Amino acid sequence: MGIPVTVISALPPLAMQAGANRVVQGVKIEHVCGDPSLSAAADRALRRRLVERALQALQVAVDGPTLF
Amino acid sequence: MIRIGHYLNQFFAGVGGEEHANHPPEVRPGPLGPGRALQGLLKGEGGVASTLLCGDNFFHEHAEAAQGAVRAWLRESRLDLVLAGPAFAAGRYGAACAEVCRLAEETGVPAVTGLHPENPGLLIYKRAYVVPTGNSAAGMAPALASMLALGRRRVGGTPPGPAEVEGYLPRGIRRPGLREGTGADRAAAMLVAKLKGERFQTEIPVESYDAVPPAPPVAAMSRARLGVVTTGGVVPKGNPDHIRRCSETRWQRYSLAGLDALSPEAFECVHGGFFNLPACANPNLVLPLDILRTLEREGAFATLLDSYCATCGNDQRLADCKRNGAEIARWLREQQANAALLVAT
Numbered sequence: 210m211g212i213p214v215t216v217i218s219a220l221p222p223l224a225m226q227a228g229a230n231r232v233v234q235g236v237k238i239e240h241v242c243g244d245p246s247l248s249a250a251a252d253r254a255l256r257r258r259l260v261e262r263a264l265q266a267l268q269v270a271v272d273g274p275t276l277f
Numbered sequence: 278m279i280r281i282g283h284y285l286n287q288f289f290a291g292v293g294g295e296e297h298a299n300h301p302p303e304v305r306p307g308p309l310g311p312g313r314a315l316q317g318l319l320k321g322e323g324g325v326a327s328t329l330l331c332g333d334n335f336f337h338e339h340a341e342a343a344q345g346a347v348r349a350w351l352r353e354s355r356l357d358l359v360l361a362g363p364a365f366a367a368g369r370y371g372a373a374c375a376e377v378c379r380l381a382e383e384t385g386v387p388a389v390t391g392l393h394p395e396n397p398g399l400l401i402y403k404r405a406y407v408v409p410t411g412n413s414a415a416g417m418a419p420a421l422a423s424m425l426a427l428g429r430r431r432v433g434g435t436p437p438g439p440a441e442v443e444g445y446l447p448r449g450i451r452r453p454g455l456r457e458g459t460g461a462d463r464a465a466a467m468l469v470a471k472l473k474g475e476r477f478q479t480e481i482p483v484e485s486y487d488a489v490p491p492a493p494p495v496a497a498m499s500r501a502r503l504g505v506v507t508t509g510g511v512v513p514k515g516n517p518d519h520i521r522r523c524s525e526t527r528w529q530r531y532s533l534a535g536l537d538a539l540s541p542e543a544f545e546c547v548h549g550g551f552f553n554l555p556a557c558a559n560p561n562l563v564l565p566l567d568i569l570r571t572l573e574r575e576g577a578f579a580t581l582l583d584s585y586c587a588t589c590g591n592d593q594r595l596a597d598c599k600r601n602g603a604e605i606a607r608w609l610r611e612q613q614a615n616a617a618l619l620v621a622t
Binding site: 210211212213214215216217218219220222223224226227228229230231235237238239240241242243245252253256257259260261263264267268269270271272273 | 298334337338368369372397400401487488489490491492493494495498501503504506509551552553554555556558559561562563564565567568569571572577578606609610614615616617618619620621622
């Protein structure tokens with residue numbers, strides 16, 4: 210039985226074309242999991258939403274590459 | 278007289294490096310950068326009438342605006358041929374070049390690009406006419422010459438034959454034709470060669486990017502052990518195992534024990550494929566340990582594995598990616614991980 214993986218990527222089409230089954234859209238290539246132009250608190254909040262979405266994706270059954 | 282349109286990223290257009298990857302699309306008359314070498318190859322048969330340049334990040338992060346700019350350029354420049362790049366192994370640039378080719382072909386303008394055979398940009402537009410290149414700009418001159426040669430064929434003269442004959446990358450198009458000998462003879466000969474360890478050429482290539490059946494979802498996240506993997510090149514400060522900025526072949530494990538977040542004093546980002554200063558200033562932007570620890574404390578999952586797995590994905594060969602992936606998966610299994618996050622850049 211495989212281990213479910215969520216890929217967080219700034220370029221989901223590439224991740225999905227390469228076969229990643231659970232994909233979450235990251236912010237930008239230079240800062241996939243946040244935004245340094247925001248305040249520290251806002252950056253953390255953004256990062257939290259992203260990671261929570263990634264954890265949520267791990268709990269969903271999928272048939273193939275899926276963007277969450 | 279052939280009117281050529283040339284697509285370049287911010288670096289080859291001379292605007293600047295990664296810090297200018299957000300440069301918006303811009304049209305300039307005539308050739309720029311390597312376009313001048315292209316111009317030199319044309320010897321009176323035409324010229325690079327116009328160059329479209331765009332930052333690699335802009336092209337993907339503002340896809341609609343970028344595609345609009347490409348379409349406008351195609352409409353206004355009356356081009357006979359579009360040449361994109363060559364992008365060699367650069368993933369974002371390669372993907373942009375493939376997209377430019379697709380948009381050009383949509384409007385009836387033949388297009389050619391040059392990419393390393395493992396450039397992920399090939400996934401964007403599988404019908405693109407792509408000449409294979411090496412993985413660095415040291416191969417610029419032969420790449421331009423090949424792109425121009427194929428481009429000339431597409432504009433006039435004899436149309437290009439099959440990929441394996443003409444040397445461009447296979448486009449996934451099969452046309453009926455006749456081969457020597459029966460299928461049974463050819464299959465037997467191929468099997469004999471394979472058994473002897475000799476070279477043979479498959480008649481039906483299987484795509485290198487495999488489809489992997491999705492793993493079933495985590496049943497009870499609150500009881501799950503979570504592994505973290507990144508191809509973003511986040512490593513302990515000083516890069517103790519000398520993970521390469523480009524073309525890395527292996528992966529490493531680094532301890533997260535006792536850490537609530539990744540500090541810029543203790544960690545850095547050595548990925549050479551993007552502007553990594555923001556990630557160096559706050560490595561949590563690539564490996565979100567600060568938030569993961571918070572969620573762990575709140576019980577969103579049971580526990581984070583003691584170490585994370587790191588490599589640099591910049592221009593990593595497919596064969597190495599597959600092996601590294603298999604080894605990382607084996608380690609995750611040994612650590613009884615129930616799930617994993619993979620942060621890619």
